[in-house]
Amino acid sequence: MKVAIVGASGYAGGELVRLLCHHSAAKVTCVTSRKLAGTPLDQVHPHLKGFTDLVFENPDPEKIDADVAFLAVPHTAAMSIAGKLLSRGIKVVDLSADYRLPKETFEKVYGVPHTDYFKAPYGIPELHRKECKNVQFIANPGCFPTGATLAAAPLAKYANTVIFDSKSGVSGAGDNPSATTHYPNVGDNVNPYKWTSHRHLAEMKQELAFLGSKAKVYFTPHLVPVNRGILTTAHILLDEPMETKEVEKLYKDFYKGEFFVRYQMPMLAAVRGSNFCDIKVESEGLRVVAVSAIDNLVKGASGQAIQNMNIMCGYKETDGLVAAGMLP
Numbered sequence: 030m031k032v033a034i035v036g037a038s039g040y041a042g043g044e045l046v047r048l049l050c051h052h053s054a055a056k057v058t059c060v061t062s063r064k065l066a067g068t069p070l071d072q073v074h075p076h077l078k079g080f081t082d083l084v085f086e087n088p089d090p091e092k093i094d095a096d097v098a099f100l101a102v103p104h105t106a107a108m109s110i111a112g113k114l115l116s117r118g119i120k121v122v123d124l125s126a127d128y129r130l131p132k133e134t135f136e137k138v139y140g141v142p143h144t145d146y147f148k149a150p151y152g153i154p155e156l157h158r159k160e161c162k163n164v165q166f167i168a169n170p171g172c173f174p175t176g177a178t179l180a181a182a183p184l185a186k187y188a189n190t191v192i193f194d195s196k197s198g199v200s201g202a203g204d205n206p207s208a209t210t211h212y213p214n215v216g217d218n219v220n221p222y223k224w225t226s227h228r229h230l231a232e233m234k235q236e237l238a239f240l241g242s243k244a245k246v247y248f249t250p251h252l253v254p255v256n257r258g259i260l261t262t263a264h265i266l267l268d269e270p271m272e273t274k275e276v277e278k279l280y281k282d283f284y285k286g287e288f289f290v291r292y293q294m295p296m297l298a299a300v301r302g303s304n305f306c307d308i309k310v311e312s313e314g315l316r317v318v319a320v321s322a323i324d325n326l327v328k329g330a331s332g333q334a335i336q337n338m339n340i341m342c343g344y345k346e347t348d349g350l351v352a353a354g355m356l357p
């Protein structure tokens with residue numbers, strides 16, 4: 030199966046190439062970058078030298094020759110590419126935010142008009158697997174919403190309030206340097222940002238509502254001095270108290286058979302480079318604390334996108350993704 034990666038010079042695109050080297054059926058045949066057209070991919074991603082001799086091409090949706098394309102491009106760029114690829118019969122997994130929310134919500138949250146809207150399944154496979162089978166197009170979720178939603182999902186319908194407090198590694202911001210991600214600002218430091226207004230809150234609200242929750246949902250992210258990973262602490266406030274043992278059973282039952290969700294002490298290093306989401310809970314009666322850890326570039330982006338491709342195309346869901354994290 031021929032795979033194209035649009036936006037392959039970026040972090041998520043590079044991660045797609047790395048992970049797909051281990052897929053049994055998918056072969057990356059086209060990688061794009063406008064700035065680096067004509068440059069070998071391994072000049073930008075030296076860790077992939079020897080695994081590929083691909084050269085960046087200009088992204089031309091009329092010419093891309095592939096069975097499946099991943100769009101690892103910024104929001105608003107994907108909406109001008111997705112429809113063109115789909116009309117040529119190419120399946121698409123979009124890693125941007127362009128198709129994760131209803132049109133009106135997207136326009137309100139992102140402050141831009143949507144120029145080519147259509148409805149797409151929201152690809153957290155553990156919650157939306159059935160909707161992702163036999164489709165042409167999947168909207169891959171945001172990194173924060175993936176870790177947060179998985180942390181709260183089993184208790185969603187019992188909660189009256191959910192407060193997500195997340196710590197993110199710096200690769201979440203992409204490879205474009207900025208003052209915020211400049212080393213002296215990030216190293217030996219922890220910074221809260223977008224305290225009450227991060228755009229990913231809309232996806233979290235959408236997913237908890239999908240799970241039957243009427244809870245008020247709040248979210249504050251922090252930037253921490255690591256390259257990869259998101260650790261989310263979910264404070265889940267209940268109307269009726271629950272014991273830790275009861276909540277643990279609920280979580281274990283909810284994720285029974287889910288290869289990529291493990292019930293154990295979450296820590297960033299244990300999931301780094303892997304598609305796992307580690308979760309653990311503790312209750313003090315009316316407040317349950319559920320903590321999750323993911324790698325933002327894998328379960329939070331490219332790994333989950335491959336998981337979605339596997340579901341969409343009928344491959345084993347774990348194909349290309351069976352690797353442990355890196356500890357220490």
Ligand SMILES: NC(=O)c1ccc[n+]([C@@H]2O[C@H](COP(=O)([O-])OP(=O)(O)OC[C@H]3O[C@@H](n4cnc5c(N)ncnc54)[C@H](OP(=O)(O)O)[C@@H]3O)[C@@H](O)[C@H]2O)c1
Nearest residue numbers: 036038039040041063064101102103106125201203204330
């Ligand atoms: N980083 C994460 O942890 C993460 C997690 C979940 C989701 N995502 C989402 O995944 C997407 C990619 O993120 P990233 O962190 O990999 O970003 P990035 O490092 O900034 O890479 C962006 C890529 O898109 C290409 N690009 C930019 N504008 C384009 C356009 N108008 N048309 C075609 N290609 C364009 C860039 O290359 P050229 O400019 O040379 O074409 C580059 O290859 C974003 O939508 C992001 O929100 C990222």
